[in-house]
Amino acid sequence: MQRLWWPAAVAAFSLLAGVSLAGAQRAAESAHPVYYVETRQKAMALTFDVSWGDKMLPKVLAVLQAEHQQATFFVSGPWAQTHPDLVKAILAGGNELASHGQAHVDLGGRSASAIADNLAAADTILRTYTGSTALRFFRPPNGDWSGRVVETARGLGYETIIWSIDSLDWKNPGINVIVRRVVSGAFPGAIILLHASDTCRQTDLALPSIIQDLRRGGWRLVTLGQLWAMGPAVRRDPRGSGVRPNWPPVEGASSAGTAPSSMAPGRNAAPRAAPGSPPVPAVSSGGAAA
Numbered sequence: 181m182q183r184l185w186w187p188a189a190v191a192a193f194s195l196l197a198g199v200s201l202a203g204a205q206r207a208a209e210s211a212h213p214v215y216y217v218e219t220r221q222k223a224m225a226l227t228f229d230v231s232w233g234d235k236m237l238p239k240v241l242a243v244l245q246a247e248h249q250q251a252t253f254f255v256s257g258p259w260a261q262t263h264p265d266l267v268k269a270i271l272a273g274g275n276e277l278a279s280h281g282q283a284h285v286d287l288g289g290r291s292a293s294a295i296a297d298n299l300a301a302a303d304t305i306l307r308t309y310t311g312s313t314a315l316r317f318f319r320p321p322n323g324d325w326s327g328r329v330v331e332t333a334r335g336l337g338y339e340t341i342i343w344s345i346d347s348l349d350w351k352n353p354g355i356n357v358i359v360r361r362v363v364s365g366a367f368p369g370a371i372i373l374l375h376a377s378d379t380c381r382q383t384d385l386a387l388p389s390i391i392q393d394l395r396r397g398g399w400r401l402v403t404l405g406q407l408w409a410m411g412p413a414v415r416r417d418p419r420g421s422g423v424r425p426n427w428p429p430v431e432g433a434s435s436a437g438t439a440p441s442s443m444a445p446g447r448n449a450a451p452r453a454a455p456g457s458p459p460v461p462a463v464s465s466g467g468a469a470a
Contacts, residue, residue, distance in 0.1 A: 211327035219411035233378025257302030343373035
């Protein structure tokens with residue numbers, strides 16, 4: 181009889197330890213950026229980074245208009261300041277504006293004050309276009325982040341966004357390569373990275389096939405803000421894990437062909453497919469040029 185308390189005590193201790201561990205994990209992940217959204221809908225966010233040039237963006241906007249498709253554009257402060265007509269064209273197309281910071285430098289090793297100065301300078305410029313509407317999302321240049329970057333950005337009202345599907349269009353690897361990397365990597369809630377800077381010479385040529393191939397597969401491309409409303413943000417990096425998140429998707433959860441109105445940086449090894457999941461293509465995690 182004296183030992184009857186032991187199983188209950190062990191169970192209670194295990195429960196408390198589990199709760200404590202889960203809480204610690206959530207606290208640690210809160211200092212990580214967002215890679216995708218938890219949802220089973222066949223929807224993904226289409227995002228572009230823009231930092232220089234004035235030739236590629238109009239071509240990208242023309243494709244989006246022809247396809248009745250909207251996207252989220254992460255633009256740098258200096259670029260927005262020198263290309264006001266292009267920023268207005270982004271917004272006129274029903275697209276979403278987000279911050280790519282001010283100076284295009286790696287922020288992961290910078291002080292909190294330097295990070296804050298970078299974001300605040302860009303915010304001042306970008307708010308001249310959005311007025312009273314605050315920007316919600318920030319993508320650090322080159323995808324370079326640290327817990328300090330994430331927390332400082334959050335203190336300024338921004339969520340730090342990386343990506344889960346890298347088109348590698350900034351390498352100009354060929355139109356078919358860009359299309360294949362995006363389409364073959366599709367999963368519910370993914371965030372797709374493309375670029376609309378002039379250094380990327382094939383993005384506009386690959387974009388129609390990306391949009392059309394995904395629609396034929398029943399996928400819907402949305403802005404990041406629209407994806408954000410579909411489920412909680414996930415701060416665990418899926419790239420190179422061998423697991424396709426949110427799989428399988430729920431068929432019919434989104435309308436195919438319907439366009440709505442608006443891990444730390446580094447190279448990953450080729451992933452292996454997890455049981456019950458389709459093969460996952462290798463997706464690079466870093467080195468975005470714009």
